[in-house]
Amino acid sequence: MKQRNCMIGQSGGPTTAINASLAGVIKEAMDSLVFQTIYGAVYGVEGLLNGNYIKLSSIFNDTQLLETLKLSPSMYLGSCRYKLPPLPKNKDTKISEYEAIFSLLNALSITDFFYIGGNDSMDSVMKLTSYAALHQIPIQFIGIPKTIDNDLYGTDHTPGFGSAAKFVATSMLEIIHDSMFYNTDSVTIVEIMGRNAGWLTAAASLARSEGQAAPHLIYLPEVPFDVASFLGEIKELRKTTQNIIIAVSEGIHDKDGNFIDDGILDMGEENNTVSHKTDAFGHVIHEGTGKSLERLVKNTFGCKCRSIELNVLQRCALHISSKTDLEEAFWIGQAAVKASLSGASGVMMTLKRLSSSDGSYQTEIETISINEIANVEKKVPLSWISKSGTDITEEFYEYLLPLIEGEVTTHYHNGLPSYIDVCHLK
């Protein structure tokens, strides 16, 4: 019988769940007893170009280590933001990148290739699948979704999103509490990740589950941002609300597509333009979306205003991950191996939300053709945004709520979470 080995890679930006998916693939691949060696591509497909890989089956024969991997942030295998070149028109055209990758896969007798990533990574899966088909190379390719942005098409949601949403909602709740202790008017602006899609910013609304009215305004990139309307909303709110909390996506922009953080917003009530102040090197100074709006509010209302950028903790604060998310991430990794062993290839694994009679949350795992979803960006449907453009609908809230359910039990040592060592990346 022909030797069967598999290769796993991670690509794109991290989530706190991407290592759980890796653990799921390793676990199922080991338990299947089908694979002789389980390889890991170090730094994704870009690493493979340089022959950079490790033997995961030798490292993870320790069950405890696999548990630690499941509960570790960042990307154990490293990552890349590398776009494979366009596919050759016919099988006789040689393209060095594909030659190098398939030569390595052949040398390692790889039969199954699992790639965990977002939109760009699914582009790689699609190209590798097509290249293999063109050259009749018998390797199966399976894409496993992940992204905190939740912008992948064909899946109810993406692994990694629920944990980022839980961090955003928890931080928002804590920031709301932190905004109420002085007896003075204030505006707090919380800047949340999501350049083009507002899924994660919308998760700020979950802080209301504790009976809070805040966040009072939520701005997603799907709705054009208008400075005058923004100031009008705050002016109105100030009549009834002492401490105003606002969630904004980093990617908000005006109707012409100009991002708020394109430069430094030079503003007054009648004069709002983005100017491009430059430093000694002639580089434009980007003040940031939150900081620009903070200055706008201070200048307009003269009240206390602060902005808080949640920053990369949204994608790496594993200690406050969603249990639902990490479990789904693990399962989808396992399911990818099962799908490959059943003969699937050129697909991405997807999560399908089931409708249950008692309203409880359930999902099942399916597959979708990689050609249908690669390079398609899923934005928040406008029907899930309130007519005012400053809030989300009840339906959207109900969609979000189950995704942050459950807490993970991280092991602590010396007061800190114990995460896996990634010394092979140094």
Add this chain to the structure above:
Amino acid sequence: MKQRNCMIGQSGGPTTAINASLAGVIKEAMDSLVFQTIYGAVYGVEGLLNGNYIKLSSIFNDTQLLETLKLSPSMYLGSCRYKLPPLPKNKDTKISEYEAIFSLLNALSITDFFYIGGNDSMDSVMKLTSYAALHQIPIQFIGIPKTIDNDLYGTDHTPGFGSAAKFVATSMLEIIHDSMFYNTDSVTIVEIMGRNAGWLTAAASLARSEGQAAPHLIYLPEVPFDVASFLGEIKELRKTTQNIIIAVSEGIHDKDGNFIDDGILDMGEENNTVSHKTDAFGHVIHEGTGKSLERLVKNTFGCKCRSIELNVLQRCALHISSKTDLEEAFWIGQAAVKASLSGASGVMMTLKRLSSSDGSYQTEIETISINEIANVEKKVPLSWISKSGTDITEEFYEYLLPLIEGEVTTHYHNGLPSYIDVCHLK
């Protein structure tokens, strides 16, 4: 027997442990059976000027609610940044603020006053104590320390610091993991709270307990910051280290006292000045310490550089609090009541670290005269900073480590921590 009532207030900025101290005072005051009514000043002494108070003994006859209070961020009683006027020279001089406060305390038959706060709050305790002595008013005043800055004199450390330190160390560990997954050179700058004292920034070093070399450089405000040396250190590190992690205090400044975030650092390798770019309103744009250094590093080395401001989550992310800290905060609240019942007044409660033969961490609670500590700022001793000025000593590390030990068990509902309702502040 004369009726005995007590008043509790909170003041200054929040910590995640300040409500635990409030819970400790309430618990001990109730258990003592000495007090008929336990009052809470809403918005500190400033609230008392407006007659703003609540009856804590009516609210917290529910034990479960007291547990929730112990594990809630922000300040249940609200806060103020209010400085009492200078004391009158003699008892015949009337000062309206003192008249108003003592008139209210008298009307409520207050005999014991507990004030939880930092440096400025201890100034209030000192003045109220002196005023009462001058007028022979039989009220005892006890200060209970809290601050994430750890800059109070007379105590080994302050309640609230350990939890902020645990958040900083955990975030730093997660950011370190997040910085290593691309195979490219990078510099990550993490900006940490602490305008004048570097205690909290030093806590970033605790991320090394997991065997990390990072953070590679730590800059505290106690050491004058020099741009050329900073660039020199990075240049040297880049020879051996792909992903450099730097912790900086928000309050770093040059030898002449100019803060890095005074304006926008206009910089090159030979031209480093802080310029004061202004917006349309003529207000100076503050870029922030981390953002300024980020641009400096990008411009100098052309490598990927990002800055992360940990921001207010340092003082409000209760879900990742230190158990050691919250327990001490509760105990010191209880001890304050015991001290008052023993006749103490005009003192601040302190934590004393005991030397134990087995090296285990133990503290006991003592008191110190309020006159000795009010308005004295405790900075990091220079002997605890390495000679290079870019790291801390082993002794400092050993001091910090036990303070972040232990995790709290927060109750979750709908995927979020359940915190106490503070609707009385609206």
